[in-house]
Amino acid sequence: MTVTGWVAQRLLKLPPATVPKVVVERDLPVPADDGVTLLADHWAPAGPGTFPTALVRSPYGRGGPLGWMMGRLLAERGFHVVIVSCRGTFGSGGGEFRAMRQERADGHAALRWLAEQPWFDGSVVLTGASYLGYTQWVVAADAPVQVKAMIPHVTSSRLAMAFLRPGRIELETLLSWSAMTATQEQRFAGLRRLLGGRKRVEAAMRTLPLANGDQAALGREWPFYQECLHHDQDDPYWKDEDFSAIVGDVKVPVSSIAGWYDIFLADQLRDYKALVAAGRPPRLTIGPWYHSHPQGLAASLWETVRWAGPLARGDKPGYRAPVRLFVMGVKEWREFDQWPPAGYSPQRWHLLSGNALGPTPGGFDVPTSFTYDPADPTPSVGGAKLEARGAGPVDNRAVEARSDVLTFTSDVLAADLEVIGEVSAEVWLRADRPACDLFVRLCDVDQRGRSINICDDLVKVRPDGITQVTVDLSPTAHVFRRGHRLRVQVSAAAFPRFARNLGGDDPVPTASTPWKTTVEVFHDAGHPSAILLPVK
Known part of the structure; x- marks a missing residue:
């Protein structure tokens, strides 16, 4: 050897x-x-x-x-x-x-x-x-x-x-991979990416319309990028x-x-x-x-x-055993007979007024609103990325401080809460544009206040008055430790991981006019927005 x-x-x-x-x-x-x-x-x-x-x-x-x-x-x-x-x-x-x-x-x-x-x-x-x-x-x-x-x-x-x-387009993965495969056989390709190619791709992600993104990144069309945009x-x-x-x-x-x-x-x-x-x-x-x-x-x-x-x-x-999972939070491997593991049932944690999160639905709560601006889109932080840089669990406090991100946080947990399986959210919303996106993320807030992302996803929404939207977050296995808090983020973007929703009705590849969108999230007794966690 x-x-x-x-x-x-x-x-x-x-x-x-x-x-x-x-x-x-x-x-x-x-x-x-x-x-x-x-x-x-x-x-x-x-x-x-x-x-x-x-x-x-x-x-x-x-x-x-x-x-x-x-x-x-x-x-x-x-x-x-x-x-x-x-x-x-x-x-x-x-x-x-x-x-x-x-x-x-x-x-x-x-x-x-x-x-x-x-x-x-x-x-x-x-x-x-x-x-x-x-x-x-x-x-x-x-x-x-x-x-x-x-x-x-x-x-x-x-x-x-x-x-x-x-x-919906996962822009960061699509454009990064297209640029990488289009240039990987050039002389000193790796060095070129480090010296400026990556910045050029990052700038290209802001190009409108999206159909011009490969031109901005590469100076030419790349067939795979165009195929994915249009099909x-x-x-x-x-x-x-x-x-x-x-x-x-x-x-x-x-x-x-x-x-x-x-x-x-x-x-x-x-x-x-x-x-x-x-x-x-x-x-x-x-x-x-x-x-x-x-x-x-x-x-x-x-x-x-x-x-x-x-x-x-x-x-x-x-x-x-057929299934072997690393359980985050307690940092241990466990074995199961199946996925999702047996014995876990969905438990509703409700979004409440005052940015609270709890097991009991709200009463006559007024909706919480925010305004999303495609010209200054809510950034993606950590999570599922193609590149290692910035991927995985990170501290979300900076993005949570933005005015276009709502957070709903539980009381301090008196005991460990074990969550293993498929996570979803049901959010009631109203928007003043014909289309918007809804991004929901579950975080673990420790005693020092660090908010670490656990799982998330984004869906496209065509609101029709007050509309119920279901988001299937990525599955997880995580123990929220005693003394920690649960937090749910709600926003209308995670850019550049996902391409910006511009707020109009134009086709995604050719849309070029951004519109600000005001989104109201409802959490009253008749519209019980909640995240559903598989717990024992």
């Missing part, structure tokens, strides 16, 4: 290496069905012996950190590792990269190529995070018998569609890229690795539930991680070695 391998083993707390030396073959040609040649690197344990294969398909290149983390570290633990560049990236043919296009056909081509290699022992596992996880789902429903296990990590069977709810998740346009409807057909053993602050969490749990509903026995691990958290990667590598490895060798992995 190399010095860097030893350092990674210590930092990531990985299983010890079992192979002393690794060799690598680079730029191996993999023929696709349409004659395009894809390129692959093959990392292998040196010396005699047979080993299963870990297949990784990626649009981000085969060298650098990806090759080292996925290639070398898994090869040192008893795998052949094949990393295939997606078409249009890093030497693979097919023209310019078109995200999510032809991934199913290319995935099956890679599996057929594997089966023909003299060192292939007949067993392969699929592994990788984010886009690399999507490339697992695209072949999973009709995978050949050689595929023994898959470990989708912070990903979804429909990938980008997770961000494309009708009327929401319900559009048949994505029918060949959305594999969520056939997740239940997957017979390959699945172990999903997710994070409480990951951008794909809700979709990943949707895939898990589809497997359970089909009678499959999937495994689920959720840690206190954001999308690119190194400990999430470590968990994925652990699962590849300790769970998928035995399956690939025809052995039985060690027993573990």
